Amino acid sequence: MRVTHRMIVDTVLSGLNNNLRRLEDLQRQVSSGRRLNRPSDDPPAVERALTYRATLSAGEQYLRNIDAARAWLQASDTALASATEALQRARELAVQGSNDTLGLDQQQAIATEVDQLLAQMVALGNSTLRGQYLFAGHRTQTAPFTLNQGPPTTVTYNGDGGAMLREIDAGVTLQINTPGNSFLPTVVTALINLRDHLRAGDTAAVRNDLPALDAAADTLLAVRADFGAKLNRLDAAEAQRQALQADTTAQLSKIEDTDYGEAITQLTTAELAYKAGLQAGARAMQSNLFDYLR
């Protein structure tokens, strides 16, 4: 085989070029901290990286959805906790008012307090979170309950039965609202009857109101139990999602980020190879026969 000097120069150059390209690639990985910069860097890894990124992006949103749902349910639960307290006070008043020994003005005083509880109950039914009525179904911009003093006193529901769903996990939705017409009219009607019976001084009727008040309290408790169960579901979904996010972040970093230990070792090797190539090249190109002819 004939070997010419140009062949040596070409070989040296292409070898140096390969080494330099490898060096540049490793230096970019180390300086940018990223192993994947374009799809061809590692096609299967890039596809997984995109899936993980989509999972993380959706996951962050589910966590925000869970926060929003929790805020709504907590506000609803707080409102109904106050309603339960008000109802307990009304029951105490009913027990007092059912005592036959009470004078008429004492009964009237109790009736006035029940009337205030009634107004409070309607106000609680019109509770809002950041300007949205909690118990109005979909008609969140309209106060759902109006009390018509009458006589006879009635309560009207201006909302609808609309369900508000929030997606708390991929394809998993949770209804966060309970339209007020499913529980509040029972409670309000019980209070209206109690007040009217107290005003009329009808102690027997007041006594008979107690079961209705208990039934109303049970209704509220059932709704609150539902809220509690849903809040628990949110907590569980959140914990699960947070674990998944942490896991996915770790996986993504594993395939997208530079493994410094490995990259720096490779970088050192590549530098060594490049320098060795330079030395060998310089030596090979140094001389030919003409140098030795005198």
Place this chain on the structure above:
Amino acid sequence: MTTSTFFGLDLALRALQTQQRGLDTTNHNVANANTKGFSRQSVVMEPTTPFMLPALNRQQQAGQLGTGVIAVTIERARDIFLDVQYRIQDGLQHQAQMAQQALEQIEVVLNEPSDHGLSAQLGAFFNAWQELANDPASAGARGSLLQAAAALTAGFNRAAQQLSALQTDLNSQVQARVTEINDLANQIVSLNKQVVQAEAVGQRANDFRDQRDLALDRLAEIVPITVNENADGSLTVLLGGQALVQGNTADPLVTTPTGPNGFWEVRFSSNSAPVSPTAGELRGLLDARDQTVASYLSGLDSVASSLITAVNGLHTTGYGQDGVSGRAFFTGTGAATIALDPSVAGNPQAIAAASAPNAPGDNSIALAIAQLRQSMSPAPEDAFGALMARLGQESKAAQDLATNQGALVQLLDRRRQEVSGVSLDEEAVQMLRYQKAYEAAARLLTAYDQMLDRLINATGIVGR
């Protein structure tokens, strides 16, 4: 018959001239050691016709007297079979490079994986619908959604526009390559003429042939060619079976705009026969323009159009805060044209989050659109991810092919260099050889000179 008195002088002169020719050729080789396409040359020396020297006692010749040397011709060291192999592989290498460069540019345009690419924008778009679903009456959520949607449409538009620009660029490269093919064809024609002229008088047109081979090397990088040498030394160059160059004439290629994009189509000018090369840069460019880039454009289009259809399908059934229904969310049909519907753009109240009028808390449409992220088949992010996976695989395969093909071409080039390259060591030896032979011939001339001096000036002085 005896030899002439001055026979030795003539012989020495031929020797001097011939060795000098050898030294000149060595000089030429050294001078062109780094010239691209140069093949080392060598002087073919032959003894000149010998004299028949009759014997004293018989008619027949007693022996032949050598009359010296002559330089018959100057040859170039070239293996035309290696040229054929080299050109085929080099054409494939350049085709692979074109494919690789186009795919690399597509990767740059689509810029994945990143926090700012289309996949991130798709995610942000669906998240904005989720935010609206969380708070359907919120002006802030509506405004954010419009921004996320505008960023997404701009992302699609920009990608489509840049891919189209890449196609246009590839198209102008097709034009440039056709111009180059015609230039090379003309060069080959004029070199054909020079070779024929030089060789008609019995010379070898080595340097013209080298130049012509260099032009063929470049031509074969652009299109696959078949080269046939005619008896007079001129070449016929066939491209896809039709003559691009035939001796003294070239049949230049022309480009005509065709198809909906008005992209160049390449034809022969003589009979308008279409040119469809099977390899080379031109094939690489045509494939990149008509297939590779086009397929990623249509991939983006299909992601965009299915998103438009799905989102609009839900949005038109919903109600804006103003109680109006039937509005589209997007207009357009693909990645290049996707835009916010004018009835929605700049009008956040028109976004239909609700499935009924006067239901400010109703998020059912917003939620259904947000859930398209998973419920669409294929999900937009998955479809885009699959497109990126295909891009990565194709690009990687093209890089590998270009690298492997490059190694093969390098190997064949080395084999050509083994035959044709100038070795300085070899030339140094040749230089010594010719120099010493020249010196020896000069010494012989001196010997003859002294002989003649003896004969003319020192002989026959007896009568003086």
